[in-house]
Amino acid sequence: MTLRLFCTPGTAVSAVAIAPEEAERPYDTVLVNFARGQQAGAAYARINPKGRVPALATDNGVLTEATAILEFVADTNPAALLRPESPLAMARMREAMSDLASTVHVNHDHKKRGRRWADHPGSLEDMTAMVPQTMAASAAHLQAHCLHGPDVLGSNFSLADIHLFVICTWLERDSPRVGEFPALAAFMARMETRASVAAVRAAGLLL
């Protein structure tokens, strides 16, 4: 099966790219240029009508949503052991990923994507101004409740580590207080030593 990943550097796409690297699964990348508004153009609307990245073109159609794509990579590469065995550990992994996608990522999006939810310039400024606070609260939550050891699941690498890593790469720019979270910092340093992360960084997908 050919995999083609539509991506923009520095977005949640990098998470989706790390997974096939972990599985040693070849994939092509196609850059979608946010600066030129390509994500909102007619050509990309045929790939992902939501006008967002990531999108993964497979032989059976285009998949969207980072968590769904990450699980798809795990489903199609079972030997890579990207998920735990037990239902409870699996639920812990998914709990972290859902938290990242629907709370932490959403907090981050209020910095520059406030127009999704409000219209007035004053509201957008208000949202942007609160991001350091919400992201610092998110970092505290992730450190206290999402990391169950050196990794999200303790000491078993999983999809949730990939997702957490990428979202944490945004913390430095969103919150001046990230240095206050030593367990997260240690997690990040360990992730940087993985070949998958180095490959995605070398491909220019991490900012």
Add this chain to the structure above:
Amino acid sequence: MQLYYAPGTIAVATAIALEEAGLDYEAVRIDFAAKEQAGAAYAQINPKGRVPALAVDGGILTETPALLEYIAELAPEKRLMPDGIIDRARMREVISYLASTMHVNHAHKLRGARWATKPASYKDMKAKVPQTMTASCDFICRQGLRGPFVLGEAFSIADCHLYTICTWLEGDGVALADYPKLQTFMAAMEARDSVRAVRAKGML
């Protein structure tokens, strides 16, 4: 298992899934009017101060997408998830959209204080909710809902999730009558024993 919930919230999706799975559970109501979800006692259950939370052997689990799959895995004979890898990805794609886009759109009506500090911003966010929820319904009808259920004829946990969010539409300024496909879906859900049971328990 104990399900911590508040009526009409996203916790209903987990309750419907538990009913579909035929699993025994105790429903523990958290009084949002009295701000019980933000209190010290509930912080021991879920430090995020939200519902649902599901107490199971081995700990407390949160986050609707995680709970739905957990429940489906506990009752494989009920076939609450498809077997095929692509169908499973489609199901997760819809669940992720519901959790991180559509639910978030809805939350801007009453939970603006999560993302802004000024009353004028809350008003602005609230005013936009009919527009964002309409866009979400358009998207779901075009890309997420094959009909009658999310994955077509086969019921799945994504239906529990979509149903619960669609119970909010009228309050969010979206007329279900404008979306015949969603109306058909909602009618199919209302006819299910699981939804009837959850309604009879006063959770809706």
